[in-house]
Amino acid sequence: MPESYRSTLQKNGFVVIPSILSDTEVSSLRAIATTATNLARTGSWPHFRTVPKQFPPWPSTPPPAAEGGIWGVQHLLHPDMPGRAEFAGLYFSEKVLSVAEELMGVEGDRTPDESLVMELFNLLVAPEVKDFELRWHRDDIPWDVSADEEERLLAAKSPGGQQSHAQYNLALCEDRSLIVIPGSHRRVRTETERNAEPYEAYLPGQLVVELKPGDAVFYDSNILHRGVYRAKEEGGEESRLTLHGSIGLKGDGKSKVRATAVLQHGVGAWVQRGDAAFGIGERAERMRANLVAMGTGEDVGYSLKG
Template sequence: MTPSLKEKYDEQGFVAVPGLVPPEHLEALEAACERVIARTRSGEWPHRRTVGRQFPPYGDGDPDSWGVQHVMHPDLGEPAFARWYTSDALVHVVTELLGCQEDDLQMELFNLLINPTSNSFALRWHRDDVRENASEEEEREALSIWHHGTQWNTALRTDSCLYVVPGSHKTPRTPEQRAHSSTLDPPKDPLAMPGAIQVTLQLGETVFYNNNILHCATYSAKEPRITLHACMGEVRGGSARARNILQHGLQWMKEARFAETLDARGKKMLERIVRLQESVNGDVGYSLDN
């Protein structure tokens, strides 16, 4: 019997799905991406992933960027992003992967991954919410917690930047894998990591992944990258998702003018993340060090 999407996702820690950018969304997304990338590269849009900084806080140290943060922010005035984030096709796959109902979904991050223009860049091997110096036991315990969320990359240009180790969302690193991932430096050859594969996405293809899968990425200044990078969770995740999501700074989502840009489904998803933000006391800190 062919395994379902969810079975593949649960087993491998990732699954690729074609066709989640229907023609009625593609043109508007392409145009919106072009505008926000230009605003980021010109320095006008301050929320960006800076070359030289792998994880939040990204700071402002380098004029070159490898990502545009918060593409649904009302200051960007680009409704195409939220329209797609709340679209039927996407929401149906996410509910299937999470095993939840639409009424459980919470709005989370929506960013854009782009190629730097002057310097190639890479992210080290990491799990998004487990530090690389965690002991085997700490790693085992962290991976046993189901975070009730999924992250995805959707390519608007052919994209071969991401590398993952299939199945590693469930198991601590072997001593050899630990040796390849215990420094803060990006790998010279990602495929030297035991078990690693390169993920290639064609236009419109999406890879959903558990963000605690062991993964890294390389960004060439010569290859155009325009990849929608987002995540969605469900309310059962509660505080287990808080640091991972709120470390990116989502206070702007509480502004009434943001809710006004959303349809009825989006407004309900927004209410759920605002509730999570309000339930968290104090600073959530950061998952990983730069």
């Protein structure tokens, strides 16, 4: 029998799920994702990730294309985002939420006491003119901690491999950008990994996650990983459009740590707006209410810097 998604994630730190989206869905989402990217590139959408900065906060003005421009578009669920309804339809869809529930060990939740939390939904894109790389990292654990502290933090954040959130990349174009070291989410770094250069091109055991349009990879955010972003051709079509989302689990005892990881991106500034309701069913609103309960994000700080 094939392994479950959850057992594969716990063993390897990631699991690839093919064809979550149909070709028709990919085509439709690629069109609105391209629109969102164009708005961000021209400064008409103020929420983006800028080259060469890896972690928030990012500047409010996109760098010139010659300097790389942007590598991500933030807040696809924002009330002012064109295409928001279609983005929300995917984020809150059964095909995505059911995988998140399995990975976090949650049975189908249809009660008023919703256990899932709306978190982040962003877009990863190709920089312009020149390539861009992310350094090796874990999302919630600083790189300079000692081996003992690293072991403690890994155990605290994913006890027994149990995650408090489900994080994923869903490709709308072919994507070979994510590089992971399988199994590294369950152990401290080796001496080779600890002493490696930040942008080391190869570490023993690394694997390039290959996604076709419509495929998704769900991964433990504290697996050792980095990203390699190949520049798109000047004036050409977008060569990378990858939806980057996360879904949380309420009441897991790590709410403060998770609040920092989520609210550092600024989602708390708009999720309580009067026009922030999605109008697509009660579950989306219960999940949004769970995010609102996290707070506005003031003074939460940042998980990582740089």
